[in-house]
Structures are given as structure tokens and as C-alpha cells.
Amino acid sequence: FELPAAGRGSQIKITGSWLSGAGLFCSAKYNDFVFCFHECNLLCRPFPVGLSVKKMAKPHASRNSTLPGGVSRLGRATVYKKKALYKRKKVATKPAAKDAATTKVKQVGGDKNGKTRTVPLQKESRFYPTEDIKRPLRNRKTQRPSKLRQSLTPGTVCILLAGRHRGKRVVLLKQLDNSGLLLVTGPYKVNGVPLRRVPASYVIATQTKVDVSGVKLSDKINDTLFKRSKKAKRSSDAMFEESAAGYKVSDERKSEQESVDTAVLAAIGKEPQLKRYMSQLFTLRKGQFPHEMIF
Secondary structure, eight states, rough: OOGGGGTTTOOOOEEEEEEEETTEEEEEETTEEEEEEEEEEBBOOOTTTTTTOOOOOOOOOOOOOOOOOESSOOOOOHHHHHHGGGOOOOOOOOOEEEOOOOEEEEEEETTOOOOOOESSOOOSSSSOOOOOOOOOOOOOOOOOOOOOTTOOTTEEEEEEOTTTTOEEEEOOOOOOOTOOOOEEEEHHHHHHHSSSEEOGGGGGEEEOOOTTTTTOOOOHHHHHHOOOOOOOOOOOTTTSSSOOOOOOOOOOHHHHHHHHHHHHHHHHTTTTTHHHHHHSEEEEEETGGGGGOOO
């Protein structure tokens, strides 16, 4: 292919060059054609303007090149992010479990007995139950007393939220050791609440305090004191007969109630209007919201 007469002897501007396996190539533009030249000055095929010339792909190179001194250009965290290794699923390989031997080979005397015999290590029982018996699952949980809130201290006046005495104000005496329940009293002569066990989640602690340092609680006041005796089963003959025997408070519990209430009433009497405050029920009226109140 030859240039037109008007273009002979004129200079052609090199617009690009690239290196391939065949050598160095250059591209030049003249009018509406793009020429490709090889380094050995051989004229190649002309390409019309607008037609893209395919360049050779670059050889593959590592993203993390090595700097002088053998130091990697990118750190471990950067390579981890560039390779998107966080998207891969991590599958932990479990070690191969070794099957424990359940049998052993035993030598047997006699020529006609085969000389050896395979017997189980643990002999199975000859007897088994005719019905499946459910056994409780093993667990390591132990019953511990729950931690009290900071506002629940001995002498705090609390509001009961559930039960037959809900809404009444009581005095907190202590937390029982075994069950973790709260031991409270009304006192009984003020609002009719006897010595009772109450869960900590069923009370609201107020800022009112009563000095109970002078109240002495005996060792008999524990969880066993509040357990009721089991009712005797009725016979088939007395199934439809009405029994007049109901629940009665033991004399021991009455004496403990009287001794505790005497000391608590003496402490309440030292504060003016506190006895009247303890006898009043806590109720919510129109426009009152518990989350906006300060107890």
C-alpha cells in the first residue's frame, strides 16, 4: 500500500506503540487511515479510523510484589481484603475419631473349638425392663440464690405486685439462703400481711427505709417454716364427704410473727405518719404512669 502523491515525503506522527511477542509495533494516523508499523520497517495493513486495535494482554503478575530486601509490598491484612478471603466459608476439619475396641480375642482350648473366640469386653445384662423408663438428663446446673437489686436492702419498704396482698406495702427483712426469696412482713397488725416469702421480681422497692437493726430473726425462720403439710388422701368411702378441717397456722409460726412484728412496729412508730403510710394501698389513678413515678 502506497501513500497518495500529495502525502509523499510528509511526516507521519506516531500515535502509539506496544510490545508483543513478534517485536515492537507502532501506529500512525494519516487522513482517514491508521497505519501499523513493525520495527523492521515493514508496512502493515491500514485500519480505518474508529476501528479498535486489539492490544496484547499483559502477562500475569502478582498483586503483592516483593520490594528490595525481600519485604512484601502489601501486608497480610491488605492481601486478605484484596482476595476477599472473608467471603469464603471456613470449614473446620474434625479429627478422625478412633473407634474404641468393644471386643477382644480370647484363646479357647480344645482342637474342635476353633482355638480363638471373639467376646465383648463388657458383658450385657441378661435382664432388661419390659417398659421404657424415662430417666432425667444429666446436667451440671445447681440452684443458687438470685442476686438482689441494689435498691432491695433490709428495712426497705416494698410494694407487692401479685398475690392476695397486692398493692400493700411491706417491710423487707432479709433474703432466704436456700430459695433466694424475700422475707417480708406487713406488719400483720398494720395491714394484715404476715411473714411471707415473695420473689424479688414481684415487688417495687421504694426509697422509704425502716431501721430494722434491732429486729432479731431466729434460725427457725427459713424455708422449712413456710412449707405446708401434705393433705391425707381420702378413702373411697369418704370421697364425697365434706371435711371441715382446713389450713391452720402453726403455733411456732404465730410466735415468730409476734416477736418480729413487735420489733418492726417499734421502729415504724419512731417515724411520724409512717404507720398510716404502711396501711394505705398503692393504686394508680387517672393520669398516673408508673414509669414516670419515683418510688
